[in-house]
Amino acid sequence: METQQRLSRRPLLNRLGGELQFPMQILSPHLTNQSSTSLVRSLLIAAKEIESLEKPKQWHPHQAACLTRRIKLLSLLFDELYDKEELIVPPSATVSLRELLIAIQKSKVILQESCRNKRSRTWQLVEGDLISRRLEEINRDMGKALEMLPLGLLPLSEEVREHVVLLRKQTANTDFVASQDEGETRLRCEVMEMLEANEGATPEPEPERLRAAFAKLSLDSLSKCRAEIRKLQNEASLQVATESGVSALGKIQRLIGLLVYAKSALFEAEEDEDDEEEGDKCELVPCSPSFRVAAALNSSRSIRSYSAIPDEMKCPISLDLMRDPVIVASGHTYDRASISEWLDSGHSTCPLSGQKLPRHPVLIPNYALRSLIGQWCDRHNVPFHFSRDGNEAMVAQAAETAKTTVAYLVGKLATGSPEVQRQAAHELRLLAKCGTDNRKRIAEAGAIPLLVHLLSSSDAEAQENAVTALLNVSIYDNNKALIMAAPGAVEGIVGVIERGGTMESRENAAATIFSLAVVEDYKISIGGRSAAIPALVRLLCEGSTRGKKDAATALYNLSVYKGNRPVVVRAGAVPVLLDLVVNRDKDSGAGVTNEALAALSVLAGCWDGLEAIESNSVPAVPVMIDLVREGNEKGKENAMGVLAAMCKSGGEDMVRRLLAQYSESIIPALQTVASTGSPHPKRKATSLLNLLHVQLKS
Secondary structure (H helix, E strand, C coil), rough: CCCHHHHHHHCCCCCCCCCCCCCCCCCCCCCCCCHHHHHHHHHHHHHHHHHHHHCCCCCCCCHHHHHHHHHHHHHHHHHHHHCCCCCCCCCCHHHHHHHHHHHHHHHHHHHHHHHHHCCCCCHHHHHHHHHHHHHHHHHHHHHHHHHHHHHHHCCCCCHHHHHHHHHHHHHHHHHHHHCCCCHHHHHHHHHHHHHHHHCCCCCCCHEEEEHHHHHHCCCCHHHHHHHHHHHHHHHHHHHCCCCCHHHHHHHHHHHHHHHHHHHHCHHHHHHHHHHHHHHHHCCCCCHHHHHEEEEEEEECCCCHHHHHHHHHHHHCCCCCCCCCCCCCCCCEEEHHHHHCCCCCCCCCCCCCCEEEECCCCCCCHHHHHHHHHHHHHHHHCCCCCCCCCHHHHHHHHHHHHHHHHHHHHHHHHCCCCCCHHHHHHHHHHHHHHHCHHHHHHHCCCCCCHHHHCCCCCCCCCHHHHHHHHHHHHHHCHHHHHHHHHCCHHHHHHHHHHHHHHCHHHHHHHHHHHHCCCEEEHHHHHHHHHHHHHHHHHHHHHHHHHHHHHHHHHHHHHCCCCCCCHHHHHCHHHHHHHHHHCCCCCCCCCCCHHHHHHHHHHHCCHHHHHHHHHHCCCHHHHHHHHHHHHCCCCCCHHHHHHHHHHHHHHHHHHHHHHHHHHHHHHHHHHHHHHHHHHCHHHHHHHHHHHHHHHHHHHE
């Protein structure tokens, strides 16, 4: 509160001398001084609040200190922006700043929870890996937001720019993960071992070992042990409504059991009759789930502030109270609006677990949690339902603002100077990265032909912005047809792959071809351009790991159409793809194996491809057998796909030669996968074994 009052009284100062270093005319007129200042002010307040928080002394001190330092450095950026008398933030910067605000707010919640004296120390220790992962995710989110932040469009001093660039590098490095406390990790392992011992599977922990561990936990007296048991009881009531409630309650009961054993083993002399009675009371753990739910909902604690929402009722994405909780395939629960926005933005994984979600995810309503949230809202006078009319009006207003912003930028793309066109393309590139609605609006505003025109620009940055904007716009399926219909679009994209001004331009152009070639008709159209496939093969040789993956995947998509396969083979793709597989453990092939194998499995299905594989200087079959034996699941599957395609296109003669030379290695490798592999590789192995056995019997 004091921070807010101080900031509201603080005069706005303009410390930046000279001209602003970006063209003001391309900025959206709807991002007013007031809204920009309000956002920056919120960021500054949030950063100052983080600085004022007590640092966790017990767990995650290094990670917490590292995150706090980075947020403190960010406050220099917010401070300088807030001091501007006339502050207008471009849309792309607004997106980044909002992401930073979310990350800082998440940091505040975790750091506050870690510092709370009422939380159980043993529970925080046991759950330490989860907290550590959350801190790492926040650090990554900050890094992504900073990477997207267009520094050239913000009125910043050189010193602050350097600070932000430094922060980008820091958040991209692995030093944050490395800063985990080894002592904490060892203590966690030790406590988990003692929990197992206390269950009777192994001898009970020795008193001296127990005493040493409890000293590190600051549980060195009878009263502290009893207080810890009470905290674990409270923790049980908090965990009951969570998705992992059963598992969490099991762990908590085991911890209480360990503390009860420690009381008698370490502090027996301190106990008297009255204390014993008090201790027995606090060791009672409610066993009935309905009793636990009632305890959680009827807690005597007065929850008046929005920040006091129980964690299990907050959406992990927005950290707001969930109004419509839904369960995704990974088992995690999110608010429907937040997870829908996440999926619409092109993400295909669960935000918490990173688990791959189905292509068309089903969102299952979590009625039990919704009921609990409704009861909590009634008890604490929190509105559960927002006004539908007000909410729809806000959505409509936001949509209209976004539409006007896109139209404004497209207008500048059409009539502006080369510098303005470059900046407008950059804005559209970033907007197209965020959500299906933006991609639709950009296409509807007529941006695609204008972006295609910029592909031939001699300005390398403008070209990169244009091709990346087209890539992002193409993610929305309906826009693929508009790109293909734009005059010179395919030729322009292929031209960037061939001679783009930057490697990122070339690689993003290849990714655009990969995106467009998902559609069957476009495989034919793109493959019919004489320069397209040779350009992709060349990038396959010259690109970074990401570029090689995009080029290999684009070649795979194009080769699904049989008519393109001979063209891909004649362009010299087979030796390059095989080289990437052979050198999979070296820099030249690292990270591209699965994509290269997928392309080879298709090319091996035509006679030209089979000949190219067999005539390669390094025999392909031993490499494939080696992958079937030792590769990852996807590698095994793709390697078997190559072998199966070779057998089918080469016929009996190919199968006979394969068995004559490699039967002693290929049969055991396939039998191992068929007996121990996961379902899909197992089916492929069985199918290939049947094919080989038919020949063996003949």
